[in-house]
Amino acid sequence: MSSHALYAKGLTKHFGSVRAVDGVDLKVEQGSAFGLIGQNGAGKTTFIKLMLSIARPTSGELQLLGGNPNDPSIRRRVGYLPERLDLPPFFTPVACLKSIARLKGMSTSEADAGIQRVLRWVGLEEEAWERKVGRFSKGMKQRTGLAAALLGDPDVLVLDEPTDGIDPVGRAQIRAVIQEAHQRGTTLFLNSHLLAETEKICTHVAIMNRGRVVRTGNIDALKSQDAFSVVFDANAGALDGKSVVDIAGVHGFFVDDDAPPVDGGAAFGYAGKDAAELSQAIRAALDDGLVLLSMAPAMRTLESVLEETVHHEQAKAAAERSVA
Amino acid sequence: MNIINVAVDVLRELLARKFILAAFVFIAFGMLVLTLALDLDVVDGGISAVKVLGLGGELDKGAGFSASDALAIVLKPLTYMFFYMSLAAGIVATSDIAAKMLSPGRVELYLSLPVRRVELVVGTYVGVLFIATVATTFTVGGVSLILFFKLETLSWAPIAGAAAAVLGFAAVYALMLLMTCWVRSGALAAASGMMVFIMSAVTSNRETFLSLFSGWFADVLGVLIAPLPRLHTLAKLGANLQQVNSSKVEAAKEALTFVQAEWMSAVFGCVLFAAACVAAASYVVNSKDY
Numbered sequence: 129m130s131s132h133a134l135y136a137k138g139l140t141k142h143f144g145s146v147r148a149v150d151g152v153d154l155k156v157e158q159g160s161a162f163g164l165i166g167q168n169g170a171g172k173t174t175f176i177k178l179m180l181s182i183a184r185p186t187s188g189e190l191q192l193l194g195g196n197p198n199d200p201s202i203r204r205r206v207g208y209l210p211e212r213l214d215l216p217p218f219f220t221p222v223a224c225l226k227s228i229a230r231l232k233g234m235s236t237s238e239a240d241a242g243i244q245r246v247l248r249w250v251g252l253e254e255e256a257w258e259r260k261v262g263r264f265s266k267g268m269k270q271r272t273g274l275a276a277a278l279l280g281d282p283d284v285l286v287l288d289e290p291t292d293g294i295d296p297v298g299r300a301q302i303r304a305v306i307q308e309a310h311q312r313g314t315t316l317f318l319n320s321h322l323l324a325e326t327e328k329i330c331t332h333v334a335i336m337n338r339g340r341v342v343r344t345g346n347i348d349a350l351k352s353q354d355a356f357s358v359v360f361d362a363n364a365g366a367l368d369g370k371s372v373v374d375i376a377g378v379h380g381f382f383v384d385d386d387a388p389p390v391d392g393g394a395a396f397g398y399a400g401k402d403a404a405e406l407s408q409a410i411r412a413a414l415d416d417g418l419v420l421l422s423m424a425p426a427m428r429t430l431e432s433v434l435e436e437t438v439h440h441e442q443a444k445a446a447a448e449r450s451v452a
Numbered sequence: 453m454n455i456i457n458v459a460v461d462v463l464r465e466l467l468a469r470k471f472i473l474a475a476f477v478f479i480a481f482g483m484l485v486l487t488l489a490l491d492l493d494v495v496d497g498g499i500s501a502v503k504v505l506g507l508g509g510e511l512d513k514g515a516g517f518s519a520s521d522a523l524a525i526v527l528k529p530l531t532y533m534f535f536y537m538s539l540a541a542g543i544v545a546t547s548d549i550a551a552k553m554l555s556p557g558r559v560e561l562y563l564s565l566p567v568r569r570v571e572l573v574v575g576t577y578v579g580v581l582f583i584a585t586v587a588t589t590f591t592v593g594g595v596s597l598i599l600f601f602k603l604e605t606l607s608w609a610p611i612a613g614a615a616a617a618v619l620g621f622a623a624v625y626a627l628m629l630l631m632t633c634w635v636r637s638g639a640l641a642a643a644s645g646m647m648v649f650i651m652s653a654v655t656s657n658r659e660t661f662l663s664l665f666s667g668w669f670a671d672v673l674g675v676l677i678a679p680l681p682r683l684h685t686l687a688k689l690g691a692n693l694q695q696v697n698s699s700k701v702e703a704a705k706e707a708l709t710f711v712q713a714e715w716m717s718a719v720f721g722c723v724l725f726a727a728a729c730v731a732a733a734s735y736v737v738n739s740k741d742y
Binding site: 184204 | 464465557558560562567
């Protein structure tokens with residue numbers, strides 16, 4: 129269990145009759161880049177708050193860096209950027225960071241060196257260091273918040289919507305900072321609605337739906353499983369007057385409009401992860417005159433994985449309700 | 453240690469406010485006016501002041517009237533004025549401080565740091581109380597020094613009066629802090645502070661007030677107002693202390709008698725009320741999810 133940056137077992141949080149987090153089991157390896165995704169109200173932010181002892185669990189077990197997050201010595205090793213960051217508007221970034229350094233128990237010399245380093249790291253221009261945070265743009269506030277989270281070289285970096293409302297250039301810069309922190313050995317725990325960001329930063333994700341973790345794993349594995357992408361020659365002859373689409377459809381292939389276009393090819397998808405079944409379908413299609421140009425596991429976007437998972441869970445819940 | 457660190461944050465937040473800075477400038481200006489005004493003949497000035505404040509009757513009662521006597525009579529109503537004005541200003545100036553510390557986006561950041569929740573509450577309280585003490589010391593210390601250089605007499609009475617004012621504010625702010633921790637509203641905190649402020653007229657004269665009622669209603673009312681701080685008694689304590697230096701023996705004795713009889717209940721009542729409110733605020737924050 130000690131190799132886990134985060135370990136949750138049966139973690140539950142109720143707000144009255146609402147189950148914001150419902151029996152979550154989750155393990156996050158130290159040094160990994162982990163993303164939490166799901167719809168609004170899925171329980172992601174509540175889970176993060178439980179992780180940091182900002183909210184208290186109703187039941188279940190939770191360990192952060194092998195200890196209780198309620199313990200200040202554990203939280204000293206964590207950097208956190210909240211979703212709705214509210215820095216004191218009268219403070220300058222340096223004053224903000226000095227306050228955080230004091231509260232983290234850093235010495236004055238450690239703090240001074242650390243503050244300069246992280247402010248440069250997040251790309252906050254030096255002339256802004258002594259300006260009041262209240263006059264900052266959203267992007268500059270986020271950079272200050274990220275600098276605060278990075279101060280003291282935390283073992284775990286918990287970022288709740290770090291690039292929300294930031295322009296694409298700023299987003300790329302913040303992403304680069306986060307990735308660098310990860311390369312230096314920091315465990316990342318990211319909650320973002322911007323799934324493209326999660327895809328670029330994280331190696332593993334957990335999908336939350338109605339307070340439960342319904343799917344978890346390596347992003348590439350989640351994106352590639354359960355489907356194949358197949359391209360047949362669109363101009364193949366001897367098809368007995370039938371179209372490529374018709375023949376492919378007979379053997380279980382469906383037109384994949386999202387697939388990248390291939391010169392002279394028609395892209396199809398094939399649902400299912402059984403390779404033997406797929407090869408049998410392809411052989412049958414070839415017997416009917418189709419010509420295979422390429423075949424690969426279908427790499428869906430994280431968005432489509434999330435969408436599919438949520439729909440599946442909703443259908444399951446509806447079926448359960450109808451049975452009840 | 454983090455109590456002090458949180459208190460430092462509160463101080464910085466308070467000092468960054470224009471209202472607080474304006475108050476310090478206003479106080480400094482008042483002291484400048486006092487310094488220049490005391491260039492007049494002191495006793496004449498004192499007697500004039502006494503007459504302006506309608507206290508001429510006391511002046512005519514005895515012979516051997518000194519500058520200390522005039523000063524004592526002038527300082528008494530001034531202490532009342534200072535006590536209530538500073539309390540009201542303190543309530544307004546600090547009402548939203550705890551609400552800001554506990555605002556969404558700020559409290560999460562604090563709680564994710566190695567800060568215990570009780571440290572956050574007590575640190576906020578200590579920070580606000582510190583600035584109240586500094587403002588009071590600045591005012592009263594300044595006035596005392598001016599009087600010392602002009603009259604060559606130094607009295608501890610204004611300092612004790614100021615301490616009474618700080619103690620009163622400590623009790624009021626503790627309740628404001630509790631309200632904020634409970635509902636995270638600066639407006640409600642100010643309202644609760646003002647409620648205690650206004651109720652002090654009742655709580656400091658509880659026997660007279662309760663005599664207006666009878667039976668179980670009076671008993672219930674008595675229980676309800678019993679824990680509230682007796683602010684007017686504290687103000688009276690501060691005001692009477694101003695007379696201790698008077699050469700009029702009777703007035704001095706009367707002031708000291710009051711001090712001995714009342715200070716225990718007024719002072720310890722305020723301390724207990726403040727401690728209970730801060731403990732309750734800590735409990736509320738500790739049991740809450742943010």
